[in-house]
Amino acid sequence: MSVNYIPATFAVLRDTDRCIKCRACERQCSNEVHYYDADFDKMFVHEEQCVDCQRCVTICPTNALKITENPNSFRKASNYSQQLILENYRQAATGAVLLSSMGNPQDFPVYWDKMLINASQVTNPSIDPLREPMETKVFLGKKHTHITRNPDGTIDMSEQSPQLELKYPIMFSAMSYGSISYNAHESLARAATELGTFYNTGEGGLHQDFYQYKTNTIVQVASGRFGVSKDYLDAGAAIEIKMGQGAKPGIGGHLPGKKVSDDVSKTRMIPKGTDAISPAPHHDIYSIEDLRQLIFSLKEATDYKKPVIVKIAAVHNVAAIASGIARSGADILVIDGFRGGTGAAPTRIRDNVGIPIELALASVDQRLRDEQIRNEISIVAAGSIRSSSDAVKAFALGADALYIATPALLAIGCHLCRSCHGAKCNWGIATQRPDLVKRLNPDIAYKRLVNLVRAWDHEIKEMMGGMGINSLEALKGNRLMLRGIGLSDKELQILGIMHAGE
Amino acid sequence: MLQKEGAVRIPSGCAITGFISRDGRRITGADAIKSIAVMHDRSNGLGGGFAGYGIYPEYKELYAFHLFFNNNSAREETERFLNEHFDIVNLSRIPTRQVKSITNEPLIWRYFVNPLPTRLAASQLDETEFVTKCVININTTINGAYVFSSGKNMGVFKAVGFPEDVGKFYRLDDYAGYSWTAHGRYPTNTPGWWGGAHPFALLDYTIVHNGEISSYDANRRYIEMFGYKCTLLTDTEVITYIFDFLHRRRNLSLTEIADVIASPFWTTIDAKPTAERERLYYLRNTFASLLITGPFSIILGYSGGLMALNDRLKLRSMVTAEKDDMFFIASEECAIREICPDATGIRAPRGGEAVIAELNEEGRRKCL
Numbered sequence: 001m002s003v004n005y006i007p008a009t010f011a012v013l014r015d016t017d018r019c020i021k022c023r024a025c026e027r028q029c030s031n032e033v034h035y036y037d038a039d040f041d042k043m044f045v046h047e048e049q050c051v052d053c054q055r056c057v058t059i060c061p062t063n064a065l066k067i068t069e070n071p072n073s074f075r076k077a078s079n080y081s082q083q084l085i086l087e088n089y090r091q092a093a094t095g096a097v098l099l100s101s102m103g104n105p106q107d108f109p110v111y112w113d114k115m116l117i118n119a120s121q122v123t124n125p126s127i128d129p130l131r132e133p134m135e136t137k138v139f140l141g142k143k144h145t146h147i148t149r150n151p152d153g154t155i156d157m158s159e160q161s162p163q164l165e166l167k168y169p170i171m172f173s174a175m176s177y178g179s180i181s182y183n184a185h186e187s188l189a190r191a192a193t194e195l196g197t198f199y200n201t202g203e204g205g206l207h208q209d210f211y212q213y214k215t216n217t218i219v220q221v222a223s224g225r226f227g228v229s230k231d232y233l234d235a236g237a238a239i240e241i242k243m244g245q246g247a248k249p250g251i252g253g254h255l256p257g258k259k260v261s262d263d264v265s266k267t268r269m270i271p272k273g274t275d276a277i278s279p280a281p282h283h284d285i286y287s288i289e290d291l292r293q294l295i296f297s298l299k300e301a302t303d304y305k306k307p308v309i310v311k312i313a314a315v316h317n318v319a320a321i322a323s324g325i326a327r328s329g330a331d332i333l334v335i336d337g338f339r340g341g342t343g344a345a346p347t348r349i350r351d352n353v354g355i356p357i358e359l360a361l362a363s364v365d366q367r368l369r370d371e372q373i374r375n376e377i378s379i380v381a382a383g384s385i386r387s388s389s390d391a392v393k394a395f396a397l398g399a400d401a402l403y404i405a406t407p408a409l410l411a412i413g414c415h416l417c418r419s420c421h422g423a424k425c426n427w428g429i430a431t432q433r434p435d436l437v438k439r440l441n442p443d444i445a446y447k448r449l450v451n452l453v454r455a456w457d458h459e460i461k462e463m464m465g466g467m468g469i470n471s472l473e474a475l476k477g478n479r480l481m482l483r484g485i486g487l488s489d490k491e492l493q494i495l496g497i498m499h500a501g502e
Numbered sequence: 503m504l505q506k507e508g509a510v511r512i513p514s515g516c517a518i519t520g521f522i523s524r525d526g527r528r529i530t531g532a533d534a535i536k537s538i539a540v541m542h543d544r545s546n547g548l549g550g551g552f553a554g555y556g557i558y559p560e561y562k563e564l565y566a567f568h569l570f571f572n573n574n575s576a577r578e579e580t581e582r583f584l585n586e587h588f589d590i591v592n593l594s595r596i597p598t599r600q601v602k603s604i605t606n607e608p609l610i611w612r613y614f615v616n617p618l619p620t621r622l623a624a625s626q627l628d629e630t631e632f633v634t635k636c637v638i639n640i641n642t643t644i645n646g647a648y649v650f651s652s653g654k655n656m657g658v659f660k661a662v663g664f665p666e667d668v669g670k671f672y673r674l675d676d677y678a679g680y681s682w683t684a685h686g687r688y689p690t691n692t693p694g695w696w697g698g699a700h701p702f703a704l705l706d707y708t709i710v711h712n713g714e715i716s717s718y719d720a721n722r723r724y725i726e727m728f729g730y731k732c733t734l735l736t737d738t739e740v741i742t743y744i745f746d747f748l749h750r751r752r753n754l755s756l757t758e759i760a761d762v763i764a765s766p767f768w769t770t771i772d773a774k775p776t777a778e779r780e781r782l783y784y785l786r787n788t789f790a791s792l793l794i795t796g797p798f799s800i801i802l803g804y805s806g807g808l809m810a811l812n813d814r815l816k817l818r819s820m821v822t823a824e825k826d827d828m829f830f831i832a833s834e835e836c837a838i839r840e841i842c843p844d845a846t847g848i849r850a851p852r853g854g855e856a857v858i859a860e861l862n863e864e865g866r867r868k869c870l
Contacts, residue, residue, distance in 0.1 A: 120716070123513040123514075123515065123690060123714050124513065124713075124714040124716060124796055124797060125797060125817055127815070132815060133767045133769065135767060135768055137768055138790075139787045139790070143787065143788050143789075143790065144788070145752065145788060145789065146752070147752050147753060147754065149753075154781070155758075155781060155784060155785075157780060157781070157784045160784070163787065369723055369724075369726070369727050372727045372728070374724075374727060375724075375727070375791075467716055468714075468716035468795065468796045468797075469716045469717065469795045469796065470795050470814075470815065471793055471795055473717075473720070473786075473790040473791060473793045474716060474717030474720050474721075474793050474794070474795040474796075475717075475720065476720055476790075476791060477719070477720050477723045477724070477791065478716075478717065478718070478719040478720040478723075479719050479723070480511070480718060480719035481719070
């Protein structure tokens with residue numbers, strides 16, 4: 001029926017003067033957009049299958065290809081966008097929930113872009129990280145401030161809570177094996193190891209081959225408990241309980257069956273080819289006191305040697321929830337903002353549930369200070385930290401460290417086409433198809449991850465130096481270093497910063 | 503309208519000086535005035551002050567509260583509060599002499615007090631904590647009243663003006679103590695309020711500071727978790743609270759405090775022998791938010807001693823010297839030479855190196 005016709009989102013423009021019909025685009029496109037017709041001796045396209053991943057554009061030896069938005073459009077309306085109309089067509093045809101991937105692309109305010117960073121002039125010298133020492137190492141974990149002494153007067157250090165030492169204050173956020181490929185996981189694990197920071201297994205368990213990187217691995221325990229075993233818990237430097245994810249607060253994980261390959265099925269301990277839908281809640285956590293029990297179960301299981309992390313999505317009452325978590329024995333809290341990425345999430349949830357990380361981070365940090373328990377828990381901010389300047393602003397708002405995922409994927413080739421749930425990632429990242437996975441070379445990819453983090457780190461140091469700060473501790477929660485631009489009094493109050501010019 | 507100090511954060515450059523007689527000989531405030539006066543160009547007439555230790559031997563068991571009042575009703579309200587919490591043994595206006603350049607003086611009073619035993623017991627606090635809470639209470643809740651000195655057998659004297667004029671104004675040549683610190687301020691704005699001058703004091707801890715710390719808000723927001731309230735928004739205030747917290751409440755030694763607030767760099771720590779490395783890791787990590795960055799040179803005054811400390815990059819000048827039982831600390835050598843031309847052992851302490859000079863046994867017997 002013609003009403004089921006979905007026009008192509010993108011237009012594939014081929015310069016036939018340049019095209020030499022080498023058919024590389026055809027071989028490279030897992031979406032089968034390009035094809036050659038021998039009768040006409042010509043390349044044709046199935047435009048409607050294009051996701052704008054830019055793979056063909058980048059490999060075309062004669063630069064003959066360009067992908068743009070399809071200029072054909074429905075009648076314009078602010079209220080009913082073409083996308084919304086098409087989504088309704090799709091649902092009418094299938095009766096199904098809409099799925100999307102990666103972070104919320106809608107036009108909500110980005111508070112990072114409405115904050116400005118300070119620099120020293122005259123009264124206080126700026127410092128140059130190329131000439132003076134500058135430190136970004138951090139430790140995550142509880143900081144008990146009560147000092148006890150041994151009989152000889154030295155400080156008794158035996159009662160310290162376990163700490164995670166990060167040589168760089170940036171970690172790779174949870175992305176499960178399954179949602180991303182073996183080669184992507186290997187790249188993250190090796191980069192974290194080389195950098196002296198951590199990557200996170202996500203909820204899909206840990207492939208046997210990657211146990212060797214355990215010193216730099218955070219293992220995640222989510223509501224599906226995929227791949228969780230004693231060995232798995234022992235393999236982590238820390239254990240993260242995933243209560244929520246910024247991209248889809250209130251629901252569990254989604255791994256389409258297409259991505260459950262042999263190896264993924266083995267690692268997750270689930271049948272091959274089945275959808276892996278983890279439950280919305282943990283079925284042993286229906287309230288805060290249950291969370292405490294799981295935290296201490298995991299601590300018992302690992303002899304109190306590893307920090308336990310609790311990850312929550314940024315939702316409306318995030319400050320009160322965070323305060324409860326801080327009182328429940330967790331060592332580290334991760335707050336994941338509503339723009340955080342995902343391998344698959346219901347579109348309506350991704351685009352409408354949760355709050356921005358900037359506001360959540362600011363209110364959690366302030367609430368924990370008001371309750372005099374900020375030192376009892378470290379805060380990791382996640383969910384759309386896009387650059388080193390976002391990072392500096394996050395530290396100044398109060399984050400101890402950051403999780404990044406989308407920038408990490410960009411570093412290894414992702415072009416943010418937001419089609420991970422299709423399982424046909426042409427860059428070998430969000431797919432399990434062996435022919436695609438092998439396009440991602442971990443030997444190259446891990447180095448690009450290392451480069452990215454080092455580059456950010458250097459930029460963070462440059463900005464810190466400009467403020468006259470030579471250690472990250474002195475930036476953390478230092479909100480005087482931020483000013484808002486174009487923000488309302490209420491927004492400034494929540495962020496705990498003054499307006500530019502004040 | 504210009505805002506009062508506390509409503510706005512005002513950066514300052516400064517001059518500092520201090521000395522102690524380790525034998526506990528009592529030296530008049532005239533020397534402190536002379537020493538700070540020679541660094542006239544390091545201040546701009548918008549703040550000066552002094553702290554003298556051992557100046558009230560006749561009341562040495564009592565807390566000496568120095569207060570500024572905007573008016574008599576603030577004074578009456580404060581006295582009501584003091585009467586409810588303390589036994590007031592003596593009260594008087596602090597004697598001053600007229601100095602042309604010192605104007606707009608508030609009412610300046612002094613009270614020698616003892617906590618009321620019943621109130622103290624009911625509070626379930628130790629005595630110093632009780633006194634601290636009362637001081638913070640007056641400063642944050644009574645409009646127009648400000649306690650600017652609250653220790654035993656010591657006192658702070660400060661005003662808006664050049665420090666040598668402030669010293670004359672308070673007749674410091676009439677006071678004698680075993681140690682003195684002094685401060686000349688170079689604020690970038692007009693503070694216009696005497697409470698904003700330095701030293702800043704809590705109990706017997708006083709800080710004079712030259713610098714502008716870049717870690718200010720990180721330090722402030724951390725220390726305020728422990729019941730402190732930074733009302734002046736000055737570096738000196740937050741540094742004093744940090745010392746009070748770590749020294750009085752967490753029992754860290756002064757050198758351990760230096761390892762927290764002006765911690766060595768991780769690379770330096772990593773090169774230390776195991777036990778020392780673990781100690782430094784512990785201190786720096788436990789109190790990570792109390793690391794102070796940006797330029798500072800401070801002299802901490804406390805009962806029985808002085809401590810000098812520079813930021814870890816040594817971004818502000820500070821020298822020390824000795825002569826017999828005397829120990830001197832100043833922003834510039836000239837401030838020491840002015841009062842002790844033949845001082846020896848002039849040296850510039852390294853960044854982060856705590857230099858401590860205390861009363862010797864004889865001095866302690868005499869003065870404490």
